Amino acid sequence: AQVLALNEQVNKPKAASSADPGALIADGDDLVGAKKYKEAIVVYQKYRDAFPKGNRYAEATYKIGGCFQDLGMKDEAKAFYEEVTTKHSKSSEAKKAAKRLKALK
Numbered sequence: 001a002q003v004l005a006l007n008e009q010v011n012k013p014k015a016a017s018s019a020d021p022g023a024l025i026a027d028g029d030d031l032v033g034a035k036k037y038k039e040a041i042v043v044y045q046k047y048r049d050a051f052p053k054g055n056r057y058a059e060a061t062y063k064i065g066g067c068f069q070d071l072g073m074k075d076e077a078k079a080f081y082e083e084v085t086t087k088h089s090k091s092s093e094a095k096k097a098a099k100r101l102k103a104l105k
Contacts, residue, residue: 037067058088
């Protein structure tokens with residue numbers, strides 16, 4: 001719901017090359033590098049919507065949490081970090097998310 005609300009606030013990000021999972025993540029990473037966190041959230045969420053069973057789903061979820069944290073939106077960041085730690089507990093992102101959660105508390 002938070003991402004959908006941001007979707008309405010944010011200008012359309014550059015289109016990813018035809019729903020290529022790697023391209024979506026790379027586009028999100030480029031936006032983070034440019035400190036365009038809201039736009040990056042939208043792109044990472046597009047990955048999550050397009051590839052709910054994708055092998056980079058945990059990564060996209062973790063990166064959304066990072067964007068929210070960079071925007072100073074701690075509660076939203078926590079929600080995404082918690083999703084990574086509970087639903088993808090064996091992923092490398094889960095360990096990073098757990099560390100960030102501890103830092104936010």
